[in-house]
Amino acid sequence: MGDHFEIAVPSRASHLGVVRAFFRALCEECPGFRLEEREVTEIQLVLQEACINVIRHAHAERPDLPMRIRITIDRGTIVLEVHDRGRGFDPDAVPEPEAAALQEGGYGVFIMKSTMDSVEAVHTGDGFVLRMTKLRVPARREVTSG
Amino acid sequence: MGDHFEIAVPSRASHLGVVRAFFRALCEECPGFRLEEREVTEIQLVLQEACINVIRHAHAERPDLPMRIRITIDRGTIVLEVHDRGRGFDPDAVPEPEAAALQEGGYGVFIMKSTMDSVEAVHTGDGFVLRMTKLRVPARREVTSG
Amino acid sequence: MKQRTEADREVAVLHPEGRLAGEGAAALRKEAREVLGSGRHVVLDLAGVKFTDSEGLSALVSLYRTAMENSKAVALCSLPRNLRSLLELTRLHRVFDIYENEALAVSAIRAGSAG
Amino acid sequence: MKQRTEADREVAVLHPEGRLAGEGAAALRKEAREVLGSGRHVVLDLAGVKFTDSEGLSALVSLYRTAMENSKAVALCSLPRNLRSLLELTRLHRVFDIYENEALAVSAIRAGSAG
Ligand SMILES: Nc1ncnc2c1ncn2[C@@H]1O[C@H](COP(=O)(O)OP(=O)(O)O)[C@@H](O)[C@H]1O
Ligand SMILES: Nc1ncnc2c1ncn2[C@@H]1O[C@H](COP(=O)(O)OP(=O)(O)O)[C@@H](O)[C@H]1O
Secondary structure, eight states: OOEEEEEEEESOGGGHHHHHHHHHHHHHHOTTOOOOHHHHHHHHHHHHHHHHHIIIIISTTOTTSEEEEEEEEOSSEEEEEEEESSOOOOGGGSOOOOGGGTOSSOOHHHHHHHHSSEEEEEEETTEEEEEEEEEOHHHHHHHHHO | OOEEEEEEEESOGGGHHHHHHHHHHHHHHOTTOOOOHHHHHHHHHHHHHHHHHIIIIISTTOTTSEEEEEEEEOSSEEEEEEEESSOOOOGGGSOOOOGGGTOSSOOHHHHHHHHSSEEEEEEETTEEEEEEEEEOHHHHHHHHHO | OOEEEESSSSEEEEEOOEEESHHHHHHHHHHHHHHHHTTOEEEEEOTTEEEEOHHHHHHHHHHHHHHHHTTOOEEEESOOHHHHHHHHHTTGGGTSOEESSHHHHHHHHHTTOOO | OOEEEESSSSEEEEEOOEEESHHHHHHHHHHHHHHHHTTOEEEEEOTTEEEEOHHHHHHHHHHHHHHHHTTOOEEEESOOHHHHHHHHHTTGGGTSEEESSHHHHHHHHHTTOOO
């Protein structure tokens, strides 16, 4: 359950600012969408990484296709779903980056997996959804104190 | 043609702020989305009126349903499409408000029709779209000077 | 509603701020009803209003009606450009007494020529 | 890149500001390549960085590689909290020499202990 918030913009790096502003607006304007500062920062980063990947991998040749982001929030969880029209990938098969090898790429999926509690690949009729879930801090506290 | 930008949020007055912030972000962050100050103000008002109507009329009993706003912009036009799951209405059949009668309601559709160059009703499989088009100021200038 | 000042015992000046829409419009209705209920005329100084929508217009009309019912006067002043345009668009500028500034509005009400 | 200052003839200090992502990351790459190409060591004062993403990390790693290729040293300093967390998460904090402030970073490079 929980309320759904969605945004779709063309798959261009120049539109990442709108995605960020949308999320910031949700945090500032929506009652019931009160996140802790740390959660806001983390989710911003995860959204950024997921969108960069849509731009670079899924829609590289079709920047006019929309990247579609859906955020579902309730007291216990935040679910981020990033939809593209590409062939998708298996996040579990992406290796951890090796810092010592001075890798310049390959940090995005690792950041998403480290930040979120789960990262799942969902293949849909018209493309691919990366669904990421995070348990919310207050919910954790409730569990601990209950 | 032109780029599409979409947002969908639950049909609650408390979410109008997110719609406004989204549009403001488009204006501020998106290259190619440069509107004149007057256009920004006008479009903000039209979006506000259209959303209020979805909240009050189309989804009055189902605030959890999304109001879906799609903005398509190119050099010549701005198209606003506001989608709801209600039965729709005929904007041409809405009478002009009579100020002298001290009407307290009935200004929204009039404002939209006065501000935009066209306001059309589109009935879709799953609801209703109010499609509003405005010719852009720069485009008009080009026509005049060409 | 950020401020209410009293021009004198007979006239109260309201200074709505921010958005004359949604909650801002509801707040104005409430505030205006209180003032009119207490038997004073109202000057609405709108300089601080950043945005007005149809709910804001509706609040203005409602205020006007309540004033008439209470045999009180209402005057608007210091209209931001957008709001003036919106009143003109809807022809409500012919319903309201509108002044450039608060002083003019207050003295018009005192002189009994407003509302 | 808002500023570049020279600690001395051998060490340049870069002060990237804002977002170390997208264009900000590209700007850092460019600036760092210029400085390293001119034969100086680099101190990167990151106090003004508000947000870093994987492209920002990538720019930092690239800077480090270019420095190694040029036999120059790189030191980072004044890391905002988020950036420090991100470096720790990706283990890149073990690749870079990181100092609390610019003075410490500059003197470490002068002493030949960084990079
Ligand atoms: N939306 C996507 N569609 C298809 N492939 C993707 C998508 N996102 C990530 N990938 C794949 O996962 C890999 C790892 O991504 P990431 O960790 O972000 O590093 P990088 O993008 O630098 O390669 C990518 O190289 C790509 O093959
Ligand atoms: N999205 C909508 N779905 C169904 N009916 C609508 C919608 N928008 C407007 N209407 C109809 O048009 C009428 C006029 O709307 P408007 O001018 O905004 O004034 P008001 O909302 O104050 O009645 C409404 O009363 C309603 O019957």
